[in-house]
Amino acid sequence: MTGKGGVGKSTVAAAVATLAARRGKRTLLVSMDGKDPACPSHPNLTSSVYRTEEALREYIRLYVRIPLVSRVGVLAQTLDFVADAAPGVKEILAVGKVCYEVRANHFDLVVVDAESSGHIASQLATPRTIRSLAQVGMLREQTDWMIEMLSDRDVTAALIVTTPEESPVDETLELAERIRSESQVDVPLVVVNRMPPSPPHGAESIAPRITATLTARHVVATTQVARLAEVASAELVLVPRASGADEVGVVDAVAGFLDDEFGESL
Amino acid sequence: MTATRVIVVTGAGGVGKSTFAAALAARSAASVGVRVLLITVDPARRLASAMGVVAQGNEVVTVADGGAPFSVSMLDTRLGWDALIRRVAPNASVADRVLSNGLYRNITGRFVNSHDYIAVERLWEVTRSGLYDLVIVDTPPSRSALSVIDAAERMREFFASRLLRWLTLPASNRLIAVTSRPFFAVADRVLGSRFLSDVSEFFALFRLMEPTFTTHAREVEELLRDESTRFLVVTTAEPAPAAEAEFLAGELVRRGLHLSEVVVNRMIDDGTKREAATLAGSVVSGDLAVAVDEILATVEREDALCRRIAERHGCRVQRVAEAQRPVNDVAAVRALAGNLMP
Numbered sequence: 001m002t003g004k005g006g007v008g009k010s011t012v013a014a015a016v017a018t019l020a021a022r023r024g025k026r027t028l029l030v031s032m033d034g035k036d037p038a039c040p041s042h043p044n045l046t047s048s049v050y051r052t053e054e055a056l057r058e059y060i061r062l063y064v065r066i067p068l069v070s071r072v073g074v075l076a077q078t079l080d081f082v083a084d085a086a087p088g089v090k091e092i093l094a095v096g097k098v099c100y101e102v103r104a105n106h107f108d109l110v111v112v113d114a115e116s117s118g119h120i121a122s123q124l125a126t127p128r129t130i131r132s133l134a135q136v137g138m139l140r141e142q143t144d145w146m147i148e149m150l151s152d153r154d155v156t157a158a159l160i161v162t163t164p165e166e167s168p169v170d171e172t173l174e175l176a177e178r179i180r181s182e183s184q185v186d187v188p189l190v191v192v193n194r195m196p197p198s199p200p201h202g203a204e205s206i207a208p209r210i211t212a213t214l215t216a217r218h219v220v221a222t223t224q225v226a227r228l229a230e231v232a233s234a235e236l237v238l239v240p241r242a243s244g245a246d247e248v249g250v251v252d253a254v255a256g257f258l259d260d261e262f263g264e265s266l
Numbered sequence: 267m268t269a270t271r272v273i274v275v276t277g278a279g280g281v282g283k284s285t286f287a288a289a290l291a292a293r294s295a296a297s298v299g300v301r302v303l304l305i306t307v308d309p310a311r312r313l314a315s316a317m318g319v320v321a322q323g324n325e326v327v328t329v330a331d332g333g334a335p336f337s338v339s340m341l342d343t344r345l346g347w348d349a350l351i352r353r354v355a356p357n358a359s360v361a362d363r364v365l366s367n368g369l370y371r372n373i374t375g376r377f378v379n380s381h382d383y384i385a386v387e388r389l390w391e392v393t394r395s396g397l398y399d400l401v402i403v404d405t406p407p408s409r410s411a412l413s414v415i416d417a418a419e420r421m422r423e424f425f426a427s428r429l430l431r432w433l434t435l436p437a438s439n440r441l442i443a444v445t446s447r448p449f450f451a452v453a454d455r456v457l458g459s460r461f462l463s464d465v466s467e468f469f470a471l472f473r474l475m476e477p478t479f480t481t482h483a484r485e486v487e488e489l490l491r492d493e494s495t496r497f498l499v500v501t502t503a504e505p506a507p508a509a510e511a512e513f514l515a516g517e518l519v520r521r522g523l524h525l526s527e528v529v530v531n532r533m534i535d536d537g538t539k540r541e542a543a544t545l546a547g548s549v550v551s552g553d554l555a556v557a558v559d560e561i562l563a564t565v566e567r568e569d570a571l572c573r574r575i576a577e578r579h580g581c582r583v584q585r586v587a588e589a590q591r592p593v594n595d596v597a598a599v600r601a602l603a604g605n606l607m608p
């Protein structure tokens with residue numbers, strides 16, 4: 001799940017994960033932005049926050065058999081530096097971590113609340129970039145199976161979340177194109193979040209201002225949805241503006257809506 | 267020493283931050299004789315082209331639609347880095363070697379969020395130029411705004427780090443240091459030794475630029491802390507951006523920066539609010555009742571947010587009503603500017 005910042009990407013990702021869990025799928029929700037995912041708890045749902053430092057340590061423990069790994073003090077600093085200084089290490093770790101989870105097969109579905117638009121295309125393309133930058137070494141060796149997994153349409157899909165406004169839609173169209181061409185990851189679906197309700201019917205005479213305000217919002221939204229439908233080459237899922245007492249409440253509301261609308265097919 | 271005032275506009279994504287920054291520029295330019303530059307990061311495409319800003323390049327354009335003119339420049343990270351390298355390199359040959367290093371091109375372009383540092387660099391450059399009385403900087407969404415602010419300090423830390431020093435030693439010296447061995451082993455196994463030596467060479471070149479870089483970073487930091495530099499946080503009353511705005515406001519204050527105002531954007535306009543309040547007492551049903559309830563709930567949330575911000579952060583709260591049409595041309599920006607608080 002990706003999309004421009006502020007469109008509700010994390011909410012939609014959490015809602016999809018919640019729905020899958022409720023439908024009996026063993027589901028993992030991974031947040032890439034360092035914030036704990038807000039979602040209702042469910043026995044089938046495991047959520048985790050991805051942290052570069054931990055991932056790097058785990059990676060080294062598993063794949064580079066170096067005795068000193070236990071000496072955390074010196075090493076922590078070293079690891080940070082490797083990740084900061086060497087281009088691609090952070091990205092490949094993030095992509096790699098998710099790929100490992102998929103390969104380990106403990107879950108039926110892994111939902112990644114991924115980086116926002118600016119980063120995701122190059123992140124998804126990292127295995128390919130690494131392959132061209134690093135001639136030898138462990139990273140290089142591990143890029144092949146990752147590339148295969150990411151470009152397999154039966155396994156991996158990138159979903160873009162947007163709101164029905166001009167700027168996020170511009171970015172969505174551009175992003176879909178970039179992901180498809182740079183990483184060969186499939187983009188089958190665009191989620192249009194926070195669709196405003198239709199203006200109240202026949203209320204112009206008693207509520208002219210309210211009608212005007214809601215009509216204006218609705219016109220903008222439908223115009224942008226029409227644009228997406230025409231250009232995005234992806235299926236659209238429209239999610240109404242949801243409200244809740246807090247973030248978990250909003251996630252619950254969106255999950256409920258998705259269930260009513262698409263439950264069986266999902 | 268600089269007479270240029272700076273306003274840094276921060277906030278979560280999707281709250282209309284770039285548009286607000288443009289309106290602020292337009293309003294400030296309306297004061298006679300104030301020369302305003304807007305450095306923008308990610309404006310909506312149509313607004314950008316309406317202002318005459320091109321996507322590539324750092325060039326400054328003047329918005330001359332007949333209204334008070336102001337200057338706009340889009341931040342180009344790649345060009346910004348190239349210019350910076352030329353400025354801080356001890357000589358042209360070092361600059362050329364850095365610029366042609368494959369790793370440099372990758373670092374600045376693809377992997378590292380190098381945007382942050384360049385934003386403050388560019389700010390430093392334009393405040394020194396003497397060409398502007400006021401520079402308004404639009405920042406990338408949310409927490410990145412903080413990394414823009416922290417970038418100068420991080421850059422200094424980076425150059426001061428022992429590991430950088432060690433990494434840029436010749437390979438033979440490197441092996442002597444016992445404590446360094448695990449690093450080399452890890453890096454070698456993970457990255458491959460050829461790649462690692464490319465990395466070392468790059469940082470060796472980079473270190474030649476250290477003195478200038480460090481001085482520079484300090485000056486940039488001073489500029490951000492200067493009395494005449496103000497920070498604004500833009501948000502909407504939606505729960506997620508509002509929470510982010512409160513977080514940002516707190517962090518700015520904690521860093522000792524001058525938070526001058528929180529802008530709550532896209533609020534329900536007064537006419538709609540009054541109408542909803544009136545109708546709430548009378549008998550309405552169906553869609554309209556739902557709409558009225560929702561509007562009143564939103565108004566309540568908006569008011570609570572404004573009160574909370576004023577109490578907690580003690581700064582001014584500017585309320586901006588939702589525009590009836592998308593603000594994507596210069597006339598709409600000027601109309602919005604006309605409604606802003608002085």
